[in-house]
Amino acid sequence: MNAVPNPLLPLAAQPLDPDLSAGRQALEAAHAIGAHWWGVLEHLREADACSETRGGTLxxxxxxxxxxxxxxxxxxxxxxRRHRDAVRALAIAEGDALTAYEVWTRSGARLDGQHDFLAQAEARRAELAGQHPDAFVARVARVRATAEHSDPALLDTLLGRICWAGVHFGRDGEQDTHTVQDETGRTITVPAGALMAHPAFERLAEAGREQVLFHAQRRAAGPAPERGLPGFGPP
Structure with missing residues (x-):
């Protein structure tokens, strides 16, 4: 005997497709249920306020x-808003975040970059607005971490503000390597120890320093979650 469909559940809340991301489908289903109930509540309020037959009956x-x-x-x-943030957080956790948010000026100077969420970049833009009234937030292609090492001496050549762009987990006890990017867009990938010992580490944006220290603490606490994989920060 077929079960009677629940009229209070939208179609998006039906069983998940095993060939697609379960986490993404679960978020979409939860959002669909929330939007459906919002529609029910709005209809009740509108009917009570405007309907000729049902007005004033609540x-x-x-x-x-x-x-x-x-x-x-x-x-x-x-x-x-919360649904968008959850979808983006899931994409970051799955390694699928292809874009990031950066703060730029109209003259083409990048002030800060590689933020995961728009709210983070907007908060940073507000901090910089006094000195840079024309600052704005742009969504750009994310610079991915790379397994290719650069000569740590190249850290001396980084220009202007430095942003953290990603981490590559070390193999068999090797150090993690971090990719950083300067205002010109040039990237350098060096071992964590070399980066933290170099004066350029102090020029790294605060969020970037937090990422480097987070991964250093993770390595000190135990083995890496999965070796040789690129990453973008704490889950």
Whole structure:
């Protein structure tokens, strides 16, 4: 006997496709359920306010639970924002984050870069706005970490502000290597120890230093999660 479909669950909440990312499908299903219920609540509020036959039929306590039209739409916007952040966080965890957010000026100077989330870059832009009123956030292709080592002496040649671009986990007890990028877009990949011992480490953006130290602490605490794989920071 076929089960009666639940009218309160959208189609997106049906069983997951085994050939696709389970995490991504679960997020999409959760978002679809939230959006569906938002639509139900909006319909109730609209009918109570405008319907010729149903207008004014809801009790006061129900109207208070439903909130105002503005509150409902603010809640929907927040649902969408959190869904986007969750999808991006999952992409980063799966190694599929192909873009990052950077802060630039209209004259073509990059002030800060390689932020995972738009909110992080916007916060940094706000910090720099006093000195750079024309600063804006751009979404750019992410610089991936590479297994090819550069001569640590090249750290002396980095120009301007330095951003962290990724980590490559070491093999068989070898150090992790970190890729950094200067304002010209040039990248250098060096062992963690060489980077932390070089004066360029102090010029690295604060978020980048945190990433390097995070991976150093991870290595000190135990074996790497999976050797020889590129990464972009803490899960």
């Amino acid at each position: 009790p006061v306590w129900a109207r208070e639970l439903l909130g105002t039209w503005r509150q409902q739409h603010e809640a929907h916007d927040e649902l969408d």
